[in-house]
Amino acid sequence: MTTRSTRRAPRARRALTAGAIGGTALLLLAACSPASPSDPSSSTRTGSWTPTNVSGTITVFAAASLKESFTALGTAFERWHPGTKVTFSFGGSDSLAASITGGAPADVFAAASPGTMEVVVNGNRTAGPPATFVRNQLEIATLPGNPDRITGLKDLTKSGLKVVLCDQTVPCGVAAQRVLTAGGVKVTPVSYEQDVKAALTKVELKEADAALVYRTDVRAAAGKVTGVPFPEAAQGINNYPIARLADAPNAAGGQAFIDFVRSAEGRKVLTGAGFLAP
Structure with a gap:
């Protein structure tokens, strides 16, 4: 008999799961981290993305399949923005969309399909049109x-x-x-x-x-x-859209995180994890 499980994915961790993205991705992370890990204020950096002046907690609701790569990106983002903390809620995109339309406070939503993002858009919970940032198969x-x-x-x-x-x-x-x-x-x-x-x-x-x-x-x-x-x-193949949410507690921080995810540096981490370019 077919059964339905309610098992949920574990809570996000800040550190990468051992071997989660592999040694290559660790090198890619170095490319989007400060030139010297002990000196986050260093002006020497690789790539085209430029940090912005943001602070505070940034709350991101993201599809479960983004757990490892977004955790890595969150760590890199915090390194570039002292005083910020990126917190994640990972899970099924439909459940996350339901939470958002139900009023759950968050700054960013990254879904595993346009259909689930559309639920949030139709509920007037996005601050602007979503953008596809990766694909997956x-x-x-x-x-x-x-x-x-x-x-x-x-x-x-x-x-x-x-x-x-x-x-x-x-x-x-x-x-x-x-x-x-x-x-x-x-x-x-x-x-x-x-x-x-x-x-x-x-x-x-x-x-x-x-x-x-x-x-x-x-x-x-x-x-x-x-x-x-x-x-x-x-x-x-699924397209993954991302959007800043309406009434975001930290709108500036949320937008900065989206910009980082969509930057060349963010793309390197995501494609290193096996995602396809949009």
Whole structure:
């Protein structure tokens, strides 16, 4: 019987998960950090982004799949802006959108699909038009080493294979249904998860044999799962929009964070994590 899990992604951490983005991304972070980590006021820097005079707490609601890369960007942003603190709420985009339209105070919303952002726009909760800053596509996450020898979508129908999907109301679930339809494959999952991190965790804990998740999440899992690309993934690419929210407690700080995410330096971190350029 298909069950619905209410597992939520863990709370955001300031430090990068070990191997989450890999050594390359750490070097990329150095490019958008002060020339000397011990001297944040240094005027020597790489890239085109220029810090602004902002302070205070900046609250960001972001899709669960952005956890590792946004945590890294938040750390870099704070380093460039002494006196700021970027706090994150990561989760399923639909749940975050519902919280925002329900009045939850936040400065920035980064969603995993235009559809969930549209909910916030239609609720008059954005301060301006959203902008697409990255794209993402799915991979099959399997147990380490791929013991079930999964090579594509059709293998997810193997007898006895325990497959997990994201709930069909969240962006990764919508993308999963698009690629399954494109491949002419029907999968009966053992559970639907409320966000992509929860789906991935099922495989990491060996409670499932495979899950359809974003390729960025496979990279962030750092060897805890094995990723299997498949051609139909091109039919389910999601655009990620970002917007400053109306009545933002820290409007200037929120805009500065958005500018940083969309800068060349921010793009390096995001593409280093496996996201596609918009």
